[in-house]
Amino acid sequence: MGRFQELAFTPLVKQHQQEHGSRRQYERMTEHSPSGNTLARDEQAFIALRDSFYMASVSETGWPYVQHRGGPKGFVRVIEPGLLGFADLRGNKQYISLGNFDHDARVALFFMDYPNQTRLKVLGRVEVHEHDSETPALIESFRPTDKSSVIERVILVHVEAFDWNCPQHITPRYTAEEIQQVIAPLSQRLAKLDAENAKLREELHARSKIERT
Structure with a gap:
């Protein structure tokens, strides 16, 4: 099973x-x-391309809490086939997920690929590094190129299980970057046509000037 x-x-x-x-x-x-907790090549590649994910934890009152996390592609790293990690940046300072992890280390992650209508579900157990001896090295290894972002801690997720979900009912959505990639050939074609039109206008103007003289 x-x-x-x-x-x-x-x-x-x-x-x-x-x-x-x-x-x-x-x-x-x-x-x-999959019978184990080892992420194969497909899962690792999929996670590496994601720029966001949803994270569910369980509170002391028994209520689930879902949080959205985002960053540049690859901000969630597959450290080992059964271990994920990401930098926890300073935010609104509610610390709801963090408090929930103190109560229950279990977590559910939901990775979405809206354009290709694909999703990956991951169940795991969280390991928070904030005040221990490993924290400085982990923070440095996860430091983003944007130096203005403040990393408060690093969260590791030990994978317990994962599963691919069916594409049914996933509404395709596109980021600005993805839209630019799609329309890039059209933009280049329009720029070429604009240049050709400008050249034709110059030639017509020059011909008209000659005919008037």
Whole structure:
């Protein structure tokens, strides 16, 4: 059985799957699902290209809390096939996720690729480095090129399980960078046409001037 299904498909979940007719389908799928916590090449490459993710933790009151994290592509690093890490930058100073981790180290990460309608779910356990002897070296290794960003700590995530989600109902969305890449050939073509039109106008103007003389 896949490790993700082992953790996520509780008896009550299976009961609903049985009720709604999807249990047999997921039984077949689990035969080919990742059985361990080791991220393969596809998962590592996918994470390396992400510029954001969603992170869910569990509070002392039992309520889930979801937070969005963003940065340049590659800000979440695959340190080892079963270990992720990212710099925790100074923000609004609510520290809700941080407090939740003190209560329960379990975390769920959701990585989205909107243009290609793909998503990767990761379950793990958090290891926070802020005041220990390893913190300075970790902070230095995760320091972004933007020196104005203040790293308060480094958060490591020990992967427990992961799973790819189906693309159904993912609305394609594009960043400004992605839009620029798509329209770059069109922009170049328009610039070429503008240059050609400017040249033709000059030639027509010169010909008209000659004809008047």
